[in-house]
Amino acid sequence: MATLQPKEQLSLDGASEQGFLAYYGGLPEKPNTTVRVFDRGDYYTVHGQDALLAARDLFRTNSVVKHLGSGNKKLESVVLSRLNFESLVRDLLLVKHYRVEVYKQKSSRNDWDVEYKASPGNLSQFEEVLFGANNELTVTTGVMAVKLAVENGQRVVGVGYVDVTGRLMTVSEFNDNDTFSNLEALVVQLGPRECLIPMGDMGPDGAKLKQVLSRNPLLVTERKRAEFNxxxxxxDLSRLLHKKGGDVLATSARPEMDRTSAIAALSAVIKYLELLGDESNFGQFTMSLYDLSQYMRLDSAAVRALHVEPLGSGEVSGTTAKTxxxxxxxxxxxxxxGHRLLQQWLRQPLVDINKIEERLDLVEAVVSSVELRHSLGEEHLRRIPDLNRLARKLARKAGTLQDCYKFYQCAERLPNLCxxxxxxxxxxVASLAAVFTTPLQELLSDLAKFQEMIETTVDMEQANHGEYVIKPDFDETLADLRETMNGLEADIQSQLKKAANDLGLDAGKSIKLESNAQLGYFFRVTLKEEKVLRNNRNYRMIDTNKAGVRFRNSALQNLNDQHMASREEYNEQQKTVVDEIMNIAAGYVEVIQSLGHVLGTLDxxxxxASAAVSAPIxxxxxxLLARGSGVLKLQGTRHPCLELQDDVSFIPNDCHFDKNNGMFHIITGPNMGGKSTFLRSVGAAVLMAQVGSFVACQEAEMSVVDSILARVGAGDCQLKGVSTFMAEMLETASILRSASNESLIIIDELGRGTSTYDGFGLAWAISEYIAKEIGSFCLFATHFHELTALADEVDTVKNFHVTATTAHGALTLLYQVRPGPCDRSFGIHVAELANFPPSVIEYAKRKAGELEDDFGGGDDSEEAVKKRKLEKQEGEKIIEEFLNKAAILDIDNQTEDDLLKEIKKLQQEAQACNNAYVSHLLSRQT
Known part of the structure; x- marks a missing residue:
């Protein structure tokens, strides 16, 4: 966020200051994630910890912090201009997931009250601040609530979800396991900004529920238990739900009402959002049952691992982070x-192969035509307003003539789009017609009367100049006022020439006549020409900014005052007509929402299609193959984000799963060798394909999967009381409970958070369970080279490694995935790349040699590595024979000297085999 400086100073007289301090001190405690802002008319203030937060995050300095009071009763305070206030609110609500409360003074006394408030899932009262004329509502909003119950010994989760922007209500009720993997999948799919849970002790399940929610970028809000009923x-729902023409089914008879826990959770959301307090919500919402199985399941770890979307406050923002x-x-x-819908698509990849193919058909059509792509992107879509937001304004009777005109313009462009x-x-061609052209033409016919109404009532000529008024011939008084305004505008235009002659400037070039809704008409010159106004008493400056100097003379001031008064009278006179237009426009809300869905899908x-053709390759x-086909073949797959980074020449790799020839791939190799990138590349390809996107491969053939589950990286969650190792165990436990044989599992470096032996034991047991019991596609990257032996015991396990060479003592990473295991670690070589001191490197090599049974003279060539591996295998057989012979010695009837002689003889026999590995072990005897 750019650093912004406050312009106003907080100035209170002694009595007002003491009164405010007393009022502020009496406020109830609040969570740290709630910020209180005080509206003081021309500016805003924040106090206490909120002031320190604003100073740190908004101004990047504590120098803006001032103090009210004295001694021990000092209160930190920061003054915010309107621009500061808007920037702070955007950051708190959209990035940090905080709540905001704005207080306003009810009288001259220190009598403050909450004027309006917002939370990440309920932005309606802040829409104009967050998404004004120059800011689009590209974020998704939504609030969900969760209620837990036990029925017949089963854990039942009830979920209610409301998206106020889309006027949608969703309920879902399902059984879940003790890791809440179904709930986590639902949270990922719906993408709520906020989740409500009942206050108080929820038992062991409550702690686990909070852990699941904490892994997702949302605000958790506790509400009274009484609200969950x-x-x-x-x-309540009968008042809020929309009833279509022939839909007379009583609300109580709807199938959703049978999900009692889910409906109780939905009731909590309705109360929290205060939907019943706004009559414009009545009859506007649709409600549906949500079926988890209709979309691919993603856990929150997969969303993070595959970098599906920005993670919130920790994510870099701006154009550089887009890729x-x-x-x-x-x-x-x-x-x-489109922005909002695409985010939803990525959270809800399809599993119905017919629906995926339909999307791919549409993408292929747009990919194949440069003309269509250019026409859509440059001529049509970029002129479409936010129809969902516009529909909400009209439904609330908060719309304006400008909103109606915007929608009229949108409807006017639809024939050209078709x-x-x-x-x-x-x-x-048929798919494009069925999904877009036909629905658009049907909606156009529904809008014919709306267009006719706007053409009949709105003054189009004035609208083209940014002024939205009723046609003057609609009313005799309006006609008289319009005539007066036209005369004034002609006189105002004549003032431009007079001022230009008086100041020696070129009319329309170095001096211009401009207007806006706030100031009316004024002259403007550039900063370069500002000197002509100095000491000229005939002109009064309004303000100065980088665009130039705005000013008037007395004649223009007088004419402008008359014009603004006439315009105000005109607006008052046309109010009745405008109100009637708004009432009629509100009847088109459903059509506008339907049109928004079609155009959002097209976008x-x-x-x-644009992403597919603009990629480097x-x-x-x-x-696509049907679910359960057990095939995943990616040839020349690349990571779509990494290949776009500067100075990266991406090396593609192949991935081939087949249920008859290996479903579990173990990938070994050096750190930084490309294991994690390979895993993510495969996951990204599968995700993108089921969203309906083309993929970053040379060729791709894949079975539809029901879920992508991941355990990647070792991110600490210590602030939430979860250690690295516990975090990875929780994620892995969730995978084992929710994966099926149609899933894709991605595991990277499991077991690093505990001892080597425990970590290896867990990695082996988990791998064997997935390979034998689950049978899903699985990519398992590991630093435990011993795990590669699993391929000898389980037929479906295959070994792969990322290639590297240490020729001439230097490590060179080749980033290619090849069949077979990697039999050694390259950790010390990586340390050399990181410029560790030579003495540390030498000592590390010596200690590693002592611990790893290293032998063979340090030759790291491929042939030498293979030879060492073969020598070790043969040596282990010799050792096994030695131990077997030693085990049958008659220790009861032989003296100790005789036994030592026998052991010495067996040792000589082993040495006689001339095996380098055995000789190396014997040389280390003490």
């Missing part, structure tokens, strides 16, 4: 509708 749910995530990479959308799609004659298809269409 369905006593009045049917009555750091799959969302940033694919999001070439031109509309806020024509552009109709011109396309490549593959999948997402355009974005996926164009993406290819994946060939």
């Amino acid at each position: 369905n006593k009045d749910a049917a009555q 750091h995530t799959i969302l940033g990479l694919l999001d070439k959308c031109r509309t806020p509708l 024509e552009a799609i109709a011109k396309y004659d490549g593959p999948h 997402c298809i355009y974005a996926l 164009p993406y290819v269409r994946p060939k």
Whole structure:
């Protein structure tokens, strides 16, 4: 965030200061994740810990912190301009997931009250601050609530979810395991910004529930248990739900009402969002049952591991970070509708092969036509307003003539959009027509009367100049006022020439006549010409900024005052007509929302096609196979984000799974050798394919998977009371409980957080369980080279390694994945790359040699490594024979000297085999 400096100073007289300090001191305690802001008219203030937070995060300095009071009763305070306030609120709500409360003074006394408030999932009262004329609502919003219950000995989870922007309500109720893996998948799919849970002790399940929620970027809010009930749910929902023409089914008879825990959770959200307090919400929402199985399941670890989307406050922002995530990479959308929908698509990859193929058909059609792609991106989609937000404003009767005109313009462009799609004659023409052209034409016919109304009532000529008024011929008084305003505007134009002659400037070039809604008409000159106004009493400056100097003379001031008064009278006179237009426009909310869905889908298809053709190597269409086919073949797969980074020449690799020839791949090799990148590349390809995107491969053939589950990296969660090792155990336990034979599991470096022996034991046991019992696709990268022996015991396990060479004593990473295990560690070589001191490196080599039974003269060539491996295998057989012969010695009937002679003889026999590994071990005897 750019550093912003406060412009106002907090100035209170003694009585006001003491009164505010007393009021502030009497406020109830609040969570640290709630920030209180005080609206003081022309500026805002924050106090106490909130002031320190603003100073640190907004201004990047404590010098802006001032103090009210004295002695021990000093209160930290920071003054915020309107720009500061808007920047702070955006950061708190959209990035940090905090709550914000704005207090306003009710009288001259220190009598403050909460004027409006917001939380990450409920931004409605802050929409104008967050998403004003120059800011689009590209973030998703939504609040969910969770209620736990036990039925017939089963753990039941009830979830209610509300998206106010989309006017959607969702309920879901399901059994879950003790790791809440189903709930976690649901949280990922819905992507709520906030989750409500009941206050108080929820037992062991409550602690686990909070752990699951903490792994996701959302705000957890505790609410009174009494709010989680369905006593009045049917009555409340009957007021909020939209009833279509023939839909007379009573709310209480709807199938969703049978999910009692879910409906109780939904009731908590309705109360939290205060939906019943706003009549514009009545009859506007749709409600549906949510089926987890309709989308691919992703756990939160997979979202992080595959870098699906930015993670929140810790994520880099700005254009440089766009290619750091799959969302940033694919999001070439031109509309806020598309931005939000594409984020939803990435969280909800499809599992129905027919639906995936339909999306791929549409993407292929747009990929195949440069003309269609250019037409959509440059001529049509970029001019589409945020129809969902517009529909909400109209439903709340908060819309304006400008909003109606914006939608009119959108409807006016639709025939040209349909024509552009109709011109396309490549593959999948029928799909484009069915999904886009036909629905758009049907919606256009529904909008015919709306367009006619706007053309009849709105003054189009004035609208083209940014002024939205009713046509003057609609009313005699309006006509008179319009005539007066036209005369004033002509006189105002004449003032430009007079001022230009008076100041010796060129009218329309070095001096301009401009206007806006706040100031009306004014002159403007550049800063370079500002000197002509100095000491000139005939002109009064309004303000100065980088665009120039704004000013008026007395004649323009007088004419402008008359014009603004006439315009105010005109607006007052037309109010009745405008109100009637708004009432009629509110009846088109459902049509606007339907149109928004169609155009949002078109925008997402355009974005996926644009991403496919703009990649360094164009993406290819994946060939999909039915679920359970057990095939995953990726040829020349690349990581779509990494290949876009500067100075990266990406080396592609192949991945081939087949249920008849290996479903569990163990990947070994040096650190930084590309193991993690390979895992993520495969995961990204599968995810993108089931979203409906082309993929970063040379060729791709894959079975549809039901889930992508991951355990990647060793991120500490110490602030949340979870150690590194516990975090990876929780994630792995969730995988083992929720994976099926149609899943893709990605595990990277499991077991590093504990002792070597425990870590290896867990890695072996988990690998064997996945390979034998689950039978899913699994990529398992590990530093335990001994784990490669699992391939000798389980047929479906195959070994691979990332290649590296240590020729001439230097480590060279080749980043290629090849069949077979890697039989050694390259940790010391990596330390050399990191410029460790030579003495440390030498000591490390010596200690490693003592611990690892190293032998063979330190030759790291490929032939020498193979020879050492063979020598070790033969040596282990010789040792086994030695131990077997020693075990049958008659220790009861022989003296100690005789036994020592026998052992010495067996040792000589072993030495006679001339095995280098055995000789190395014997040489280390003490």
